[in-house]
Amino acid sequence: MSAPALEFTAEEERRILRHGPWPPASRPDPSNRVSGKPAAIAFGRALFFDPRLSFSGAVSCATCHPPDRAWTDGLPRSRGPPSLFNLRFNRWFGWDGAQDTLWAQNLRPLLDGREMGVGPSGAARLVRSDRQLSCSYRRAFGVAPGADDAWIFVDLGKALAAFLETQVTGRTPFDDFRDALARNDAAGQARYPAAAVRGLRLFLGRGNCAFCHFGPTFTNGEFADAGVPHFIKPGRVDPGRHGGIRKLRRSPYTLLGRFNDDAQRSTAAKTRYVRLRQSNFGEFRVPGLRNVALTAPYMHAGSLETLADVARHYSTIDEERLHAGGERILRRLDLSAREQVDLVAFLKTLTEKTPLHEYVEKTGNALCR
Amino acid sequence: MARWCFGGPALAAALALVLATGQAVACARPQGWTGGARIVGELWTAWWRSKPAAIPVGAHFSIRFHLCGPPVGRVGVRGWMPDHRHGMNYRPAVTLNGLSGTAEGLMFHMPGRWQLILDVRGAAGREKLTAETVLE
Numbered sequence: 276m277s278a279p280a281l282e283f284t285a286e287e288e289r290r291i292l293r294h295g296p297w298p299p300a301s302r303p304d305p306s307n308r309v310s311g312k313p314a315a316i317a318f319g320r321a322l323f324f325d326p327r328l329s330f331s332g333a334v335s336c337a338t339c340h341p342p343d344r345a346w347t348d349g350l351p352r353s354r355g356p357p358s359l360f361n362l363r364f365n366r367w368f369g370w371d372g373a374q375d376t377l378w379a380q381n382l383r384p385l386l387d388g389r390e391m392g393v394g395p396s397g398a399a400r401l402v403r404s405d406r407q408l409s410c411s412y413r414r415a416f417g418v419a420p421g422a423d424d425a426w427i428f429v430d431l432g433k434a435l436a437a438f439l440e441t442q443v444t445g446r447t448p449f450d451d452f453r454d455a456l457a458r459n460d461a462a463g464q465a466r467y468p469a470a471a472v473r474g475l476r477l478f479l480g481r482g483n484c485a486f487c488h489f490g491p492t493f494t495n496g497e498f499a500d501a502g503v504p505h506f507i508k509p510g511r512v513d514p515g516r517h518g519g520i521r522k523l524r525r526s527p528y529t530l531l532g533r534f535n536d537d538a539q540r541s542t543a544a545k546t547r548y549v550r551l552r553q554s555n556f557g558e559f560r561v562p563g564l565r566n567v568a569l570t571a572p573y574m575h576a577g578s579l580e581t582l583a584d585v586a587r588h589y590s591t592i593d594e595e596r597l598h599a600g601g602e603r604i605l606r607r608l609d610l611s612a613r614e615q616v617d618l619v620a621f622l623k624t625l626t627e628k629t630p631l632h633e634y635v636e637k638t639g640n641a642l643c644r
Numbered sequence: 645m646a647r648w649c650f651g652g653p654a655l656a657a658a659l660a661l662v663l664a665t666g667q668a669v670a671c672a673r674p675q676g677w678t679g680g681a682r683i684v685g686e687l688w689t690a691w692w693r694s695k696p697a698a699i700p701v702g703a704h705f706s707i708r709f710h711l712c713g714p715p716v717g718r719v720g721v722r723g724w725m726p727d728h729r730h731g732m733n734y735r736p737a738v739t740l741n742g743l744s745g746t747a748e749g750l751m752f753h754m755p756g757r758w759q760l761i762l763d764v765r766g767a768a769g770r771e772k773l774t775a776e777t778v779l780e
Contacts, residue, residue: 289780290780293755293780485755486728486754486755486756487754489701489702489754489755490701490702495701495702495753495754496702496753497702497733497753497754498733544704544734544748544749545704545734545751547737547749548704548734548735548736548737548748548749548751549733549734549735550732550733550734550735554730603727603728603729604728
């Protein structure tokens with residue numbers, strides 16, 4: 276409280292710096308042979324807005340992930356659609372991490388009859404029979420769609436992944452502050468609001484937030500129980516990560532399966548070594564916090580409306596319930612009203628300065644012949 | 645960056661015992677190694693090193709180890725955060741060749757104090773060898 280806002284201990288400074296720089300280096304996904312290819316990105320963009328990929332012909336990916344609403348429809352459900360920012364940095368996909376690649380995650384709604392449900396043969400038939408789609412497929416993959424439905428289907432997931440990988444969030448006020456700190460630029464640091472500095476201190480210090488919300492993306496990419504109720508309806512709970520690992524092990528669409536384009540399996544260690552434990556029950560993926568001001572409602576089921584509600588949640592968390600699982604990171608913080616406001620002020624500085632600027636046109640790619 | 649220290653009360657007690665009975669196993673750094681660290685136990689002493697040399701937060705790493713002491717039947721490798729009371733989300737695969745071995749697929753998924761634990765078993769008994777680090 277008494278220390279001037281901008282004097283940090285060496286340890287605090289190290290802790291701040293590790294949340295950058297932004298954007299971090301990244302490379303194409305070796306499990307996806309069209310990752311980073313412009314023709315595949317264009318094809319994926321067109322597919323994202325194409326309702327013919329649904330059984331009903333009325334639902335596209337964008338129905339639940341509208342780009343102009345930060346890729347999430349904001350409707351509370353037992354599991355809400357996450358925003359689709361910064362996916363290329365994920366280790367696992369879905370709230371329960373049931374998928375180990377972005378391309379496999381993109382297949383999930385196409386397989387699920389409650390979402391789009393077109394399925395492998397329906398999707399393959401569509402691509403082979405539609406002039407535009409088969410032309411775009413050929414441009415992206417270098418060959419005409421073949422006879423194997425399963426491969427065409429997976430390739431759609433890969434084109435969608437190439438597109439979604441491009442959605443990396445822009446620079447934020449926090450990044451400017453962090454970089455000013457890194458180069459010892461006092462004037463640059465002074466532009467960061469004092470309330471955000473206080474909130475940042477809580478985030479890194481007493482709040483313990485950065486154990487889980489770690490690194491440039493503000494997530495360690497793993498799973499935790501953040502004390503959020505996980506009832507689907509009375510008497511039925513969402514098993515969270517426990518169910519996710521079991522689904523992963525049954526799935527043909529993983530890094531250990533035949534659809535991985537990387538013969539070396541160089542990114543498959545996570546899938547090979549992941550471990551199922553009782554404490555995975557009720558754990559959900561730690562969400563990244565970039566652009567968090569745009570992605571309400573919060574938590575896996577959208578149970579918290581605002582960031583102020585999130586700050587209150589962590590402030591009043593039910594320790595008895597949490598400690599049952601054994602992990603002791605989250606504590607009831609009992610933050611004062613002002614501290615909660617500071618924490619929210621900090622969280623807001625993780626949002627792009629010019630949000631919505633990169634959002635995609637909802638049109639398909641240029642005509643392909 | 646990682647700062648390593650070894651032991652804690654349990655190991656201090658074991659060391660005292662070893663010194664008293666004069667059983668400490670002399671154990672030289674394995675041939676061809678530069679770096680690496682040593683954990684001294686009562687029955688076994690381990691040399692180990694990680695790849696990459698500085699353990700990263702939230703990325704897979706592997707270790708190689710070499711033990712001095714009686715024959716070994718099995719070695720388990722695990723990680724543990726004593727302050728949070730949780731281990732790793734991944735179960736490493738250990739390959740043992742005599743007294744040497746590797747463990748693949750480890751991941752320390754958050755910053756803070758971690759223990760790297762080798763559970764060594766053989767006809768002579770079983771022993772837990774613990775090294776400790778703080779990851780930032």
